[in-house]
Amino acid sequence: MRAHEHGRAQLSSRVRYWSERLKVEARIIRVQRMTRKWGSCSTTGIITLADDLIEQEPDFQDFVIAHELLHLRIPTHGRLFKALMTAHVPGWRDHDVRRQRASPLPRSP
Numbered sequence: 001m002r003a004h005e006h007g008r009a010q011l012s013s014r015v016r017y018w019s020e021r022l023k024v025e026a027r028i029i030r031v032q033r034m035t036r037k038w039g040s041c042s043t044t045g046i047i048t049l050a051d052d053l054i055e056q057e058p059d060f061q062d063f064v065i066a067h068e069l070l071h072l073r074i075p076t077h078g079r080l081f082k083a084l085m086t087a088h089v090p091g092w093r094d095h096d097v098r099r100q101r102a103s104p105l106p107r108s109p
């Protein structure tokens with residue numbers, strides 16, 4: 001298995017883990033190039049993760065995955081959302097500053 005495929009397999013196994021733990025099920029999980037965010041969740045149940053999340057450390061991957069999956073239950077970042085993040089990902093506030101990607105890295109098309 002090539003390194004990139006291994007990374008994707010590892011990412012989807014984390015998605016499965018968090019889906020079970022948070023008791024949510026995304027309709028579709030996509031991994032694609034994203035420049036402004038690491039992940040997103042649509043109201044129709046589609047979770048999108050940045051392809052280069054694969055290269056990030058596992059703690060940050062878990063944070064992004066848990067955040068987006070939790071949106072399937074709670075669409076906003078209100079008090080309940082934050083309480084559940086704290087319950088499941090205790091260090092989430094340290095990662096939260098990186099959630100918006102300030103300056104998109106230049107990448108060839």
Ligand SMILES: [Zn+2]
Nearest residue numbers: 067068071077
């Ligand atoms: Zn969010």
